[in-house]
Amino acid sequence: MSKQYWLGVDGGGTHCRVRLYDEQQQVVGEAVSGSGNLRLGVDQVFAHIITASLQVVRSAGLPDDTLAQVSVGMGMAGACQPQQQAEVAAYSHPFRAVSLLTDAHTACLGAFCGQPGAILILGTGSCGLYFDGQHFHSIGGWGFPISDGGSGAMLGLRLIQQSLLAFDGMQPVTELSQRLLEQLGGHPVDAVAWMDQARPRDYAALAPLVWQAYEAGDALADSLVTQHLDDVRLLLRRLQQLGAGRCALMGGLAARTSAHLSAEFGHFLVDPQQDALYGAMLLARDGVELQGGLCT
Amino acid sequence: MSKQYWLGVDGGGTHCRVRLYDEQQQVVGEAVSGSGNLRLGVDQVFAHIITASLQVVRSAGLPDDTLAQVSVGMGMAGACQPQQQAEVAAYSHPFRAVSLLTDAHTACLGAFCGQPGAILILGTGSCGLYFDGQHFHSIGGWGFPISDGGSGAMLGLRLIQQSLLAFDGMQPVTELSQRLLEQLGGHPVDAVAWMDQARPRDYAALAPLVWQAYEAGDALADSLVTQHLDDVRLLLRRLQQLGAGRCALMGGLAARTSAHLSAEFGHFLVDPQQDALYGAMLLARDGVELQGGLCT
Numbered sequence: 323m324s325k326q327y328w329l330g331v332d333g334g335g336t337h338c339r340v341r342l343y344d345e346q347q348q349v350v351g352e353a354v355s356g357s358g359n360l361r362l363g364v365d366q367v368f369a370h371i372i373t374a375s376l377q378v379v380r381s382a383g384l385p386d387d388t389l390a391q392v393s394v395g396m397g398m399a400g401a402c403q404p405q406q407q408a409e410v411a412a413y414s415h416p417f418r419a420v421s422l423l424t425d426a427h428t429a430c431l432g433a434f435c436g437q438p439g440a441i442l443i444l445g446t447g448s449c450g451l452y453f454d455g456q457h458f459h460s461i462g463g464w465g466f467p468i469s470d471g472g473s474g475a476m477l478g479l480r481l482i483q484q485s486l487l488a489f490d491g492m493q494p495v496t497e498l499s500q501r502l503l504e505q506l507g508g509h510p511v512d513a514v515a516w517m518d519q520a521r522p523r524d525y526a527a528l529a530p531l532v533w534q535a536y537e538a539g540d541a542l543a544d545s546l547v548t549q550h551l552d553d554v555r556l557l558l559r560r561l562q563q564l565g566a567g568r569c570a571l572m573g574g575l576a577a578r579t580s581a582h583l584s585a586e587f588g589h590f591l592v593d594p595q596q597d598a599l600y601g602a603m604l605l606a607r608d609g610v611e612l613q614g615g616l617c618t
Numbered sequence: 619m620s621k622q623y624w625l626g627v628d629g630g631g632t633h634c635r636v637r638l639y640d641e642q643q644q645v646v647g648e649a650v651s652g653s654g655n656l657r658l659g660v661d662q663v664f665a666h667i668i669t670a671s672l673q674v675v676r677s678a679g680l681p682d683d684t685l686a687q688v689s690v691g692m693g694m695a696g697a698c699q700p701q702q703q704a705e706v707a708a709y710s711h712p713f714r715a716v717s718l719l720t721d722a723h724t725a726c727l728g729a730f731c732g733q734p735g736a737i738l739i740l741g742t743g744s745c746g747l748y749f750d751g752q753h754f755h756s757i758g759g760w761g762f763p764i765s766d767g768g769s770g771a772m773l774g775l776r777l778i779q780q781s782l783l784a785f786d787g788m789q790p791v792t793e794l795s796q797r798l799l800e801q802l803g804g805h806p807v808d809a810v811a812w813m814d815q816a817r818p819r820d821y822a823a824l825a826p827l828v829w830q831a832y833e834a835g836d837a838l839a840d841s842l843v844t845q846h847l848d849d850v851r852l853l854l855r856r857l858q859q860l861g862a863g864r865c866a867l868m869g870g871l872a873a874r875t876s877a878h879l880s881a882e883f884g885h886f887l888v889d890p891q892q893d894a895l896y897g898a899m900l901l902a903r904d905g906v907e908l909q910g911g912l913c914t
Contacts, residue, residue, distance in 0.1 A: 461786040464806050467763050468778045468813050482764045490757040491859070492852050510760050517764050556788050563787065 324391050329417070330602030331371055332425055333358020333398035338367070340374040341599040342382070342392070351378035352599075360401050364409045367398070372416065389416040395606030396420065397428025397598050421605050425598055426451050427458060432601025433570040433594035436608060440566035441594070442557055445573030446526040448473035450557045452566045458610070459564050462557060466522040471553035474526030474575055480546055481528055482517075486510055488542070496542040498535035505531065526574070533578055547582070554579055558587060570594040620687050625674075625713070626898030627667055628721055629654020629694035634663070636670040637895040638678070638688070647674035648895075656697050660705045663694070668712065685712040691902030692716060693724025693894050717901050721894055722747050723754060728897025729866040729890035732904060736862035737890070738853055741869030742822040744769035746853045748862045749906070755860050758853060762818040767849035770822030770871055776842055777824055778813075782806055784838070792838040794831035801827065822870070829874055843878070850875055854883060866890040 325345060332339045338358035342350040355370035355377075371394070379388045394417045401407070401424045410422045430441045430451045440452035447470045449463025466475040481502055488499035489510055505528065506513045516524075532550075535543035561569055570592055571580045584591055621641060628635045634654035638646040651670035656663055667690070675684045690713045697703065697720045706718045726737045726747045736748035743766045745759025762771040777798055784795035785806055801824065802809045812820075828846075831839035857865055866888055867876045880887055 461788065462782075464782050465810050465813060467775060468809060469782050469806075471779075471783075479763060483767070486758075486760050486765050487767075487852070490856065492757065492856050510765075513764060514761050517761060556783070560786065560788050 326418075327388065327392040328603045328606045329375060329392050329394045330428070330599035330606065331358070331394060331396040331398070332428065332598045332602060333360075333367065333371075333396060333401075334425065335359045335399060338370045338374060339599060340371060340378060341603065342375070342378045343603045347603075350382045350384075353377040353381075358398055360398055360403075360406045360410075364406070364413055368413060368415055371396070375417075391418055393418050393606040394420045395428065395602035395604065396422045397425040397602045397605070398422060399425050401425075419606070421609060423605055423610075426460075426463070427453075427610075428601035428605055429572060429594075429598040430458070430601065431604045431610070432596040432598050433572075434568070435595050435600070436604040438565075438567070439592075440561040440564075440569040442472075442554070442561065442569055442571050443573045444472055444474070444554065444571060444575040444579055446474050446523045448476070448553075448557070448573075450561050450569075452561050452564050453610070454565055456610070461560050461564075466525070470522075472550060472557055472575075472579075473522075474529040474573075475522040476525075476553070477532055477546060477550050477575070478525035478528035480549065481532055481542075482506070482513060482525075484542055484546065486513065494541065496535075496540050497538065498531065498540040498542045501531060501535070502528065529575065550575075551579070551582055554583065555586075558583070558590070562590065566590075568592045622714075623684065623688040624899045624902045625671060625688050625690045626724070626895035626902065627654070627690060627692040627694070628724065628894045628898060629656075629663065629667075629692060629697075630721065631655045631695060634666045634670060635895060636667060636674060637899065638671070638674045639899045643899075646678045646680075649673040649677075654694055656694055656699075656702045656706075660702070660709055664709060664711055667692070671713075687714055689714050689902040690716045691724065691898035691900065692718045693721040693898045693901070694718060695721045697721075715902070717905060719901055719906075722756075722759070723749075723906075724897035724901055725868060725890070725894040726754070726897065727900045727906065728892040728894050729868075730864070731891050731896070732900040732906075734861075734863065735888075736857040736860075736865040738768075738850070738857065738865055738867050739869045740768055740770070740850065740867060740871040740875055742770050742819045744772070744849075744853070744869075746857050746865075748857050748860050750861055752906070754906070757856050757860075762821070766818075768846060768853055768871075768875075769818075770825040770869075771818040772821075772849070773828055773842060773846050773871070774821035774824035776845065777828055777838075778802070778809060778821075780838055780842065782809065790837065792831075792836050793834065794827065794836040794838045797827060797831070798824065825871065846871075847875070847878055850879065851882075854879070854886070858886065862886075864888045 328343045330341045341352045353374040355374035438455045442450045450461040452459045485499035485502040487493040488495045506516045624639045626637045634651045637648045649670040651666035734751045738746045746757040748755045781795035781798040783789040784791045802812045
């Protein structure tokens with residue numbers, strides 16, 4: 323019987339990363355190709371994954387038809403539509419097998435090497451995911467602004483809201499509220515124009531202003547951080563309630579948020595053990611069942 | 619010297635209403651034409667106003683060139699850009715004179731017959747406006763979601779946020795939270811798809827659910843109404859602080875909100891005396907200066 327390989331895929335909007343593992347779980351190689359956004363169509367995404375896989379296989383001195391011995395685990399951003407799942411399952415690809423989950427699922431598998439545990443992603447958006455050893459349980463992550471408390475986008479939105487109230491004399495003006503208005507152009511009219519074009523990541527890009535001002539003792543920053551931590555507590559408590567015994571915080575806000583909550587949550591907050599590519603390899607190797615909503 | 623007339627215009631997204639007054643402030647006639655949204659271009663808006671004006675003039679048995687004796691006061695939704703103001707001022711029209719403010723300004727003038735007083739608009743959006751007898755002072759109204767606390771859109775957004783938290787086990791499930799999810803399609807995935815298309819008025823269209831559930835004693839509705847009233851209090855207190863001695867609530871949420879705050883604000887909350895068309899006529903007749911931001 324020929325040798326088996328496992329390929330972990332981490333597919334984001336800008337690129338697809340792949341990492342090939344052999345039977346001893348040793349890394350054969352890694353490569354990066356174009357966008358892994360399934361909304362662009364399953365053909366294009368598979369083309370990128372195949373291009374990157376062939377690059378790894380050839381670099382390792384293996385023949386191209388090695389792909390037929392490769393089981394693929396895909397963790398793809400936005401792979402939340404049943405239709406996308408069906409398209410990937412039905413696709414005629416050169417691999418031995420393909421399994422698909424979102425990048426949050428593979429990040430969770432990687433964080434605890436396939437053992438039970440939860441992750442809480444605090445980036446542009448937010449979402450919590452708990453793997454109990456057999457099934458996934460997800461909370462939040464429905465998108466900004468109807469969801470995603472604890473995210474950078476929500477922190478940025480509240481910063482703008484409070485700064486406009488300050489401009490209009492309904493909240494005290496602070497260094498931070500003035501700094502925010504300057505950043506958006508100097509006047510609320512500029513903020514209106516900014517909003518017309520703004521995407522969640524643009525709101526999230528304002529979050530660092532809050533942390534900087536917090537360090538400087540700004541009263542508005544203090545109230546925004548307090549509210550942010552309350553949102554994160556709600557998510558962490560729910561993950562505990564679902565049965566999680568440990569949780570890894572991830573995303574751009576993880577480090578600062580974790581520093582504020584580590585005393586309160588003690589050993590519950592841990593560092594991830596491996597990355598999402600490793601988790602995707604585990605998905606390819608072991609498979610996991612999916613419970614609840616697909617969108618996480 | 620020929621007789622003078624004054625034309626009040628109330629220009630909204632769907633249509634322009636005009637009302638012609640004579641020197642004795644008697645109504646000569648009224649008419650409605652197409653959209654008064656200045657974003658469609660000043661040519662189109664003037665075409666609609668001229669069409670409606672000619673209709674009124676002819677119905678009254680007056681010759682078409684009566685328009686040269688008509689001074690126009692325009693209260694136009696979205697007339698907040700300096701560029702739009704300049705275009706209207708420079709436009710070659712058949713009228714004696716034209717003055718432009720937003721429909722909020724003319725509503726405020728109408729509400730107190732040109733005397734000092736404030737209005738607070740609680741519709742899809744929200745904004746407060748105080749006329750001190752010479753100048754306008756505006757607060758809020760920068761748009762959803764960066765502003766417009768107390769509005770229907772904000773009430774709708776918070777309803778969705780809290781209902782999704784309930785779905786995920788982070789808030790208690792109530793009749794209202796279940797009703798909201800059903801309304802959006804039955805599952806948070808439907809809410810995500812809804813959000814991708816939703817405009818502020820779609821959020822505001824959810825507000826009546828809150829009031830209905832409030833009557834039925836729903837706990838979520840109770841907390842949402844409490845938060846809504848806090849937002850409105852902030853606006854009313856600021857209007858008082860700016861010097862307003864009375865305030866008329868307007869817009870779809872005015873009646874219910876007013877009922878909750880009338881005891882607390884006593885004689886400060888009053889009914890409007892006249893409408894925005896009357897206010898636009900006063901603008902044409904007396905003119906007013908504009909202070910602060912144009913966007914209200």
